[in-house]
Amino acid sequence: MKAFSRTFLASIVMLTAASAHAADRAIIVLDASGSMWGQIDGKPKLEIAREALRSVLKTVPADTELGLMAYGHREKSSCSDIELVVPPAVASASAITAAADGMKFLGKTPLTAAVKQAAEDLKYTEEKATVILITDGLETCNADPCALGKELKQSGVDFTAHVVGFGLTADEGKQVACLAENTGGKYIQASDAKGLEEALAQTVAAPAPAPAPAPVAEPAKPEFNFVPELVMAQGGDPLKDAGNAWEIYKAAADGSKGERLTTEYNNYKGSLEAGDYVIRATLGEAGVEQPLKVEAGQVYKPTFVLNAGTLVIRPRPSEGDDIDTGATVVFDFPGADHPATYYGQTKVVLPAGEQKVKVTIGQGEASETIQLAAGQTVEKDIVAGVGRVVVNALYAQGGEKVDASGLDVKIFKARKKIDGTREQVTFGFGPDGKFDLPAGDYVAVVRMDQAEVEQPFNIRVGEAGDVTAVLDAGVLAIDAPGAKEIRVYSAKKDIQGNRKEFGYAYDQKHQTTLPTGEYAVEVDRGDAGKKDGTARVNAGERTELKID
Template sequence: MIAKLVGNFWQVRCRSWLLPAIALLIACPETALAAPRANVVVILDASRSMWGQIDGVNKTVIAQKVLEDVFKRYDGRLNLGLVAYGHTKSVGCNDIQTLHRLGPLEADQYIEALKSIRPKGSTPIAAALKHAAKLVKADRQSAQIILISDGLDNCRGDPCATAAELKKKSVALKIHVIAFARQGQTKLKALSCMADTTGGLFSSAVNQADLTTAMTNALDTMLVPTAALPAVALSATQVPAQIEPDSGWRQEVVAVSESNAPAAGSKPKKTDTPTKIAAKPEAGGKTAQLPATMVPAKFKALIMDGGRQINSGLVWRIFEARKAENGKFKLISSHRDPTPTAALAPGSYLVNAAYGKAHLTKKITVKANQPVEEVFVLNCGGLRLSSILANQQPVSKKSVTYSIYSDERDQFGKRTKVMSDAKPGLIIRLNAGIYHVVSKYGDANAIVSSDVTVEPGKLSEATVNHSAAKVSFKLVLQPGGEALANTKWSVLTPQGEIVKESTGALPTHILAAGTYLLLARYEGRNFKQEFNVTPGDNKQIEVVVQ
């Protein structure tokens, strides 16, 4: 038996090629063929609900750990594709991404692909099934899909109808479904229709052990040898294409910490001196001749897919793709031209485009004699914050600051701070998504927090309503008397928790509406007084020494 690669097709012959008009027999009587690998695509739910916890651990963390173990266990035994939905946009029914194209399962590559997942968005199950079926080429070969989801489709799709439609097109397709949630398992049984329609398995998983069992059960069914099939006659034009040789996983977004890149406006350290210099344009707009080993790489950025090009305010940084011995990515060059052209030697690089707090990092490969042109779609918008009081009067810009956090939480429930000490009235450029904004008015407990959504290509304006007031304190020997200096003050809640402490004759603080206990200490004596704060009602609290 001889196997020959022709284009992207693996054609098999026994002894001689038959003429195209003659039927091709897919069987060799004298030689036993090795059983082909199963072709399977795993669809992982990365919607916002996957931040929910089971036994104190986020479901997304559990799912990724199980998949890591499964990839190692079945390494080299399957052809696998990996798809996730809901992890690149806060809202989006087309948010479906191939993390790894279909190819021989190499555990390390697939485990690395999982690291890009940060749940945040919607649950487009029906659309994800169509995406996976196309990826696995279900209309041309035996194929299986494994769906892991903690919820139902919320994008007006019909997964049951979609599964039936796909089954009609590919009778060999099977869809296995794993409902992964501790709560709502009764509701999730609605997902079983996909497995029922296609002859797959439906499993309920309420913890890590269950999820592992469900995954291995589904995969093991694919590894069981099937009975030998008789020779099947196909016309030459019906020979199914096999899997294209795997070209490796290409990750769109790579995490580069701010500590790896110099701050805007700072001078590069000696160790960060660029080793490759950007090609400078000559008079007339032509690019200067590059050394033979260097390749021109041109970059530009768009606000959003199909949106306008960004022509100012961009900072580009190019790093080596591999970390140096110090664990950081080495800076190759930085550019403030909105459409820079860099001269790069053949190799792999991480290119970061920063536009305010919006940013995108892509991994690129530069090949000899092949100029590079990359378009970065930042998918960003603007956010402008302001605050008002109960009387609808604006809060003084000097008295309020904002901290902005990502909507995502780590396995301990903590958010990542995107920006601190943001000022009101300024436009803050951010990647599109949901953010948690904390507004602090004054220096005490007048704090309000809320979620805001930044839409791509749009300016979002959020106004915070502070229910608070300015309160000043004075300790006097008699009503209306002069304030006593060096008085120590403590503002307490009715439960005795400290809200604010200060020292002075007339301290002033901004307090949230509510009831408080004021404690004044003067020359070894303590004086107490209860008071209330009403929104917008600034007042002075006078404590008389008795």
């Protein structure tokens, strides 16, 4: 994963270095949710993020007005915990570093609302504005980052959002990449400390491009002396407007590629100075290169043979189903440094030879080996073999649906292992969670705050079903003016005289979902002392308790 991340980020740097430049005014939106305590190579992600910010902020151009916004850094269960910690200003690097170093990481992930607030703080409808979101998780507050990206792009003067997915999987990355793509920004996936630092360098501290040199008069010469053609197979027709690229390098002393001079596209015609070059032609995942010696007064019309074909993959959950636009399609082809990943129906040019293709839809996957000849087009349906379930929860049988982003759903295989545990298959958050699963028996473990229930179910390939778990729980809302801490316990003590704890809050108010039963509530007002209360929670009902 690390090697892939470095290769991926290096390629982005290569592709964007010519056009990247620092924004005049920008806000970094930092994920300070509890998930940032997760570790990469034994080190908490929050520490990696702090170190990367500290390093990259040293290189921010002096005239950049940069600010810091954070979410999830003050409260554990709030979707409104969003704060502009450092307003945009020049020379703000030390303030941002200090704020990040002192920040707590404990809450939810309202990333959509945070990006919108950052855009508004930058007056994006009046001025150019850039937001850089660093997140290690997905939206957990029932909002649509894709729709927000379109909204900000349409109503902004010159608005751009970049998204750095820190430790996200490819599938998770798709769900936030649209926020960047819909504003013309970049989505960069960082899998480790080096990847995060490189991503921040591109989005936060990219250098402004140097001014173009003044034109210098040159002696008259032919309009074009290099007119290349590209064919898929020997003797094939030249490709026109195919989306191919021409990479032009100076030749090194040993004839290999040296300094890159330029990259041009499609039906390129150019004028090259006399000298030795290496030309590389690419289309899709296929490429070919050859040397070129240019002499003054000569015109060169070389033909480049890709020795490649076109593969069209249509991923389907089951036979007869529609094409799944969210499917992951991975190609492992001859000569590749690493597999190439695409999504949904995929049409791609690949080197001729044996193609290993893997399609993943949810937790189902299917692999096929396809022989592809030069100049050939092969179309193929690949069926992942899954059914789909939609998981929801009710507070009580026949009662109200749990319609909260904090609903936690984990899917396990039904069969227990020899140690009595079950293998977790996947997970999700919020109501109407959709899960694509291979045929079999499963258990959905559904949790809302302190209430949890297991719901067994079965799924068949091509089947669409609903799984509804009944929590047998209600909501307890506590109001304790002046409280510094509220703790909830079971009313009944165990044989040792202890009571089970059911959550807490460092606030004057606390709301939580609890299993049906009797509870004791302890309120700590610091110097003013402690006070207790009791409450009965009934399934499907809201209980309000005030402790003065």
